[in-house]
Amino acid sequence: MELALWTYEGPPHVGAMRIAMSMRDVHYVIHAPQGDTYADLLFTMIERSKRRPPVSYTTFQARDLGADTAGLVKTTVRDAYERFQPAALMVGESCTAELLQDQPGSLAQSMGIPVPVVPLELPAYSKKENWGASESFYYLVRHVLASQPANDTTADAAPEVSASDAPRRMSANVLGPTSLGFRCRDDVVEIGKLLDLLDVDINLIAPLDATVADLARIPDADFNICLCPEVARTLCKWLTRTFSQPVVSTVPIGVGATLDFVREVQAITGGDATTALDAELSRLPWYSRSVDSTYLTGKRVFIYGDGSHAVSAARIASEELGFKVVGLGSFSREMARDVKAAAEKLGVEALISDDYLDVEAAIEAAQPELVLGTQMERHIAKRLGIPCAVISAPVHVQDFPARYSPQVGFEGANVIFDTWVHPLTMGLEEHLLHMFRDDFEFNDAVAPSHLHGGEGATPAALATDISTDAEAANDGSDDTSSPWTADAEKELKKIPFFVRGKARRNTEAYARDAGHDRITVDTLYEAKAHYAR
Amino acid sequence: MSSAALCDIPVKLERGQREVFCGLTGIVWLHRKMQDAFFLVVGSRTCAHLLQSAAGVMIFSEPRFATAIMQDKDLAGMADANDELDRIVKRLLERRPDIKTLFLVGSCPSEVIKLDLGKAADRLSLHHQGRVRVLSYSGSGIETTFTEGEDTCLEAMARAAPHTDDEQLMIVGTLPDVVEDQLARLLDACGIAEAAKNVSFFPPRRAETLPAIGPNTRFLLVQPFLNATRRALLHRGSTHIPAIFPFGVEGTSGWLHSAGSAFGVDRQRVADGYAAPMARAQKALVHYKDTLHGKSIWFMPDSQLEIPLARFLARECGMKLLEIGVPYLDRQTLSAELPELPENLGIVEGQDVDLQLDRVRAAKPDLVVCGLGLANPLEAEGVSSKWSIELVFSPIHGFEQTGDLAELFARPLQRKQLLAV
Ligand code: SF4
Numbered sequence: 001m002e003l004a005l006w007t008y009e010g011p012p013h014v015g016a017m018r019i020a021m022s023m024r025d026v027h028y029v030i031h032a033p034q035g036d037t038y039a040d041l042l043f044t045m046i047e048r049s050k051r052r053p054p055v056s057y058t059t060f061q062a063r064d065l066g067a068d069t070a071g072l073v074k075t076t077v078r079d080a081y082e083r084f085q086p087a088a089l090m091v092g093e094s095c096t097a098e099l100l101q102d103q104p105g106s107l108a109q110s111m112g113i114p115v116p117v118v119p120l121e122l123p124a125y126s127k128k129e130n131w132g133a134s135e136s137f138y139y140l141v142r143h144v145l146a147s148q149p150a151n152d153t154t155a156d157a158a159p160e161v162s163a164s165d166a167p168r169r170m171s172a173n174v175l176g177p178t179s180l181g182f183r184c185r186d187d188v189v190e191i192g193k194l195l196d197l198l199d200v201d202i203n204l205i206a207p208l209d210a211t212v213a214d215l216a217r218i219p220d221a222d223f224n225i226c227l228c229p230e231v232a233r234t235l236c237k238w239l240t241r242t243f244s245q246p247v248v249s250t251v252p253i254g255v256g257a258t259l260d261f262v263r264e265v266q267a268i269t270g271g272d273a274t275t276a277l278d279a280e281l282s283r284l285p286w287y288s289r290s291v292d293s294t295y296l297t298g299k300r301v302f303i304y305g306d307g308s309h310a311v312s313a314a315r316i317a318s319e320e321l322g323f324k325v326v327g328l329g330s331f332s333r334e335m336a337r338d339v340k341a342a343a344e345k346l347g348v349e350a351l352i353s354d355d356y357l358d359v360e361a362a363i364e365a366a367q368p369e370l371v372l373g374t375q376m377e378r379h380i381a382k383r384l385g386i387p388c389a390v391i392s393a394p395v396h397v398q399d400f401p402a403r404y405s406p407q408v409g410f411e412g413a414n415v416i417f418d419t420w421v422h423p424l425t426m427g428l429e430e431h432l433l434h435m436f437r438d439d440f441e442f443n444d445a446v447a448p449s450h451l452h453g454g455e456g457a458t459p460a461a462l463a464t465d466i467s468t469d470a471e472a473a474n475d476g477s478d479d480t481s482s483p484w485t486a487d488a489e490k491e492l493k494k495i496p497f498f499v500r501g502k503a504r505r506n507t508e509a510y511a512r513d514a515g516h517d518r519i520t521v522d523t524l525y526e527a528k529a530h531y532a533r
Numbered sequence: 534m535s536s537a538a539l540c541d542i543p544v545k546l547e548r549g550q551r552e553v554f555c556g557l558t559g560i561v562w563l564h565r566k567m568q569d570a571f572f573l574v575v576g577s578r579t580c581a582h583l584l585q586s587a588a589g590v591m592i593f594s595e596p597r598f599a600t601a602i603m604q605d606k607d608l609a610g611m612a613d614a615n616d617e618l619d620r621i622v623k624r625l626l627e628r629r630p631d632i633k634t635l636f637l638v639g640s641c642p643s644e645v646i647k648l649d650l651g652k653a654a655d656r657l658s659l660h661h662q663g664r665v666r667v668l669s670y671s672g673s674g675i676e677t678t679f680t681e682g683e684d685t686c687l688e689a690m691a692r693a694a695p696h697t698d699d700e701q702l703m704i705v706g707t708l709p710d711v712v713e714d715q716l717a718r719l720l721d722a723c724g725i726a727e728a729a730k731n732v733s734f735f736p737p738r739r740a741e742t743l744p745a746i747g748p749n750t751r752f753l754l755v756q757p758f759l760n761a762t763r764r765a766l767l768h769r770g771s772t773h774i775p776a777i778f779p780f781g782v783e784g785t786s787g788w789l790h791s792a793g794s795a796f797g798v799d800r801q802r803v804a805d806g807y808a809a810p811m812a813r814a815q816k817a818l819v820h821y822k823d824t825l826h827g828k829s830i831w832f833m834p835d836s837q838l839e840i841p842l843a844r845f846l847a848r849e850c851g852m853k854l855l856e857i858g859v860p861y862l863d864r865q866t867l868s869a870e871l872p873e874l875p876e877n878l879g880i881v882e883g884q885d886v887d888l889q890l891d892r893v894r895a896a897k898p899d900l901v902v903c904g905l906g907l908a909n910p911l912e913a914e915g916v917s918s919k920w921s922i923e924l925v926f927s928p929i930h931g932f933e934q935t936g937d938l939a940e941l942f943a944r945p946l947q948r949k950q951l952l953a954v
């Protein structure tokens with residue numbers, strides 16, 4: 001057993017639901033008790049979907065257990081097929097039904113349903129959501145392709161080349177974007193613009209907004225773009241083995257990664273992408289060089305998310321914004337190797353864990369000035385009074401913004417620059433805070449001036465509480481045990497709240513190491529010099 | 534309680550896909566009510582995910598609930614599962630010294646593999662004696678529906694409560710503290726508290742201080758889904774005072790009168806006691822009558838609050854009831870409510886969500902009360918909706934909340950009027 005307060009990923013059948021929900025004409029029958037229908041709200045409430053997920057649940061109850069739960073599966077499959085007339089049917093079970101061993105997938109396959117029936121066996125007691133999405137997508141495509149008539153489908157679907165001598169534009173499949181994926185809705189648009197710039201046609205995007213007929217055309221493309229490795233890596237590997245389609249595996253999040261992506265595509269198409277490489281298509285590089293960004297230098301940032309977003313964020317943070325990455329972690333065990341490699345390059349130890357308490361402890365220990373994470377880290381950061389931006393699923397409703405906000409490509413880099421820099425105290429403001437700490441309305445207990453009240457004000461307010469608490473505890477009851485002299489304590493309070501905790505701990509560690517049992521104003525500044533970065 | 538009216542209400546049974554939470558959801562409000570209690574679900578990743586999704590992001594402090602997620606090896610051997618549970622409970626108690634009552638909450642997987650949480654609770658109670666009381670109940674989706682999880686939790690507490698022969702009136706069902714205080718003041722003002730000698734609320738604000746129960750306990754329900762709790766209290770020798778539920782002016786005054794007559798308080802004395810708050814409630818209600826009057830409403834089977842709320846909306850707000858769906862129907866608990874419903878009204882027990890949605894589309898109600906999974910899709914089809922979960926989370930009982938309760942239903946309608954896009 002594993003103790004979980006919050007979970008980063010749902011069970012694997014929720015991953016399969018994301019695939020079904022992404023597609024236009026797939027229905028998914030889940031052998032599951034009534035409570036499991038909660039998963040519908042992930043789509044209808046968090047993503048604000050206008051349609052119900054194309055999912056039918058058998059909703060068996062205790063009284064059915066002795067009786068015919070297998071019969072219930074058949075009825076549900078038949079009703080679902082008749083009512084929704086899907087072009088393919090996925091059939092599987094959730095954790096409870098796995099224990100009943102009714103084999104809903106094979107039952108459904110034996111029913112003579114005239115469309116591809118994809119049986120899904122997703123072990124709920126060992127696997128999780130992203131794995132479930134990946135497996136479901138893979139099996140769905142394989143079943144659809146296997147059900148195609150043997151004749152050559154490429155003939156009618158081949159890119160129509162005009163009689164002119166213009167070289168044929170190559171085409172690619174964009175694989176992986178799903179419903180509930182972080183900013184997938186906008187990323188598919190942005191990737192389209194990028195590919196157009198590279199003279200590449202999109203053969204299809206899947207699973208997001210694809211049809212079963214689209215999936216049948218996958219082999220028509222010249223190559224595949226694995227945009228979301230958590231969902232599409234397994235499939236892409238199989239497509240390479242089976243149809244010799246090369247894969248572009250760089251996830252183009254950030255300027256550097258986007259340029260790498262361009263080179264990778266170019267290596268396949270042989271096209272000339274100098275325009276894309278030369279032109280300044282993102283504002284990020286200049287904004288980052290602009291003098292007002294100097295204050296970003298060495299900002300300590302803690303990064304946590306799914307594998308691909310965490311790795312991308314680490315590169316942007318270190319190479320494109322000049323931050324110092326003080327922690328990098330992910331809940332995606334499937335992506336552990338990538339995350340570890342990225343962490344090693346940055347000289348930090350990767351945190352591969354989906355235990356919320358571990359993540360919280362790691363953030364507290366790293367004392368970052370900015371947290372980039374999921375909705376859970378947003379809560380942790382808020383509690384600790386640290387600015388935060390969300391970079392990865394799982395997210396809540398406010399992270400499905402109305403405006404266009406992609407992550408990939410050049411526009412994605414612009415969006416990222418804005419989103420990450422926004423919660424930070426602006427550079428000049430930071431200096432002023434140092435200089436005029438006693439101004440009654442301009443002090444560090446007030447939120448950054450560009451963040452209006454409400455949410456923005458909370459972290460600062462909380463931080464003040466936390467630090468006053470800590471200070472109270474320190475000056476309080478067992479005064480004798482505090483190594484801080486009154487003067488040093490007063491001096492410490494002149495340091496802005498967002499670095500005060502760090503200064504206190506550093507000074508105490510320095511004093512311990514140096515064998516001082518009293519901390520004076522001098523000790524404070526000696527420690528500052530010692531830890532100067 | 535076999536009055537003709539009771540049996541006459543036509544009830545249509547429907548079997549098909551149910552679209553409703555399981556009883557685990559009750560944890561979301563129960564853990565807020567009893568601040569010294571911790572709820573440990575013994576279940577799967579699905580259970581953990583359900584709790585988190587139902588709780589939303591409202592809870593950002595460390596929650597007083599968690600899931601012991603079973604893994605492959607826990608399914609293999611029961612001994613291991615019990616050892617694992619003991620280990621997890623130990624870790625939890627070390628982390629949270631403030632926890633005085635621990636609920637082990639059963640889930641579908643724990644029940645299907647027949648993990649006996651009752652036994653585990655006894656074992657753990659013994660082991661951590663003096664430190665924490667361990668109780669167990671089922672919140673599983675194969676046994677319980679949504680608010681029924683509160684019922685099974687309170688049932689477990691009712692069984693564990695100490696014995697008393699003292700006379701008392703016990704108010705049963707989770708209420709926000711502010712509403713609890715209001716009702717206590719009302720019972721006082723109406724002379725009921727005095728006649729009853731002692732008034733207690735169940736569940737208590739601290740699970741540690743379980744009120745004692747016995748043959749001289751008479752109890753009133755404030756929530757219509759407490760069937761098992763009602764039976765457990767009867768089993769302890771207590772007496773149920775049948776009453777309609779305290780929603781709206783009629784509901785609250787009717788509820789008070791039932792209490793009053795049970796304790797022999799003069800009817801006029803009771804009426805005088807609530808005159809002022811009732812006048813306030815009537816005044817507050819006026820604001821919403823125009824919006825609600827004549828509008829049609831449809832209840833999907835969900836929170837089990839459907840019948841008393843339908844009664845309030847029809848009788849006090851003039852809404853037209855189209856269909857009342859209930860997940861299940863306990864005629865005993867609702868004995869005072871059912872006769873208050875308009876005649877010739879169909880109640881549908883159980884669910885086939887697709888057929889129900891077909892009927893909704895055909896009937897085009899002005900407002901549908903439903904779960905979170907259905908609300909936005911209905912809105913997208915032009916049907917206004919009210920999430921039933923909000924009715925469980927918001928203070929809606931009693932005179933002082935009567936206006937708020939009506940407002941909850943008026944808001945979606947007013948909003949539709951308001952929006953020009
Ligand atoms: S229905 Fe059963 S398996 Fe699903 S969340 Fe509820 S208790 Fe867990």
Ligand code: SF4
Binds near residue numbers: 389459
């Ligand atoms: S306002 Fe607070 S929680 Fe919201 S993004 Fe900014 S720092 Fe994070």
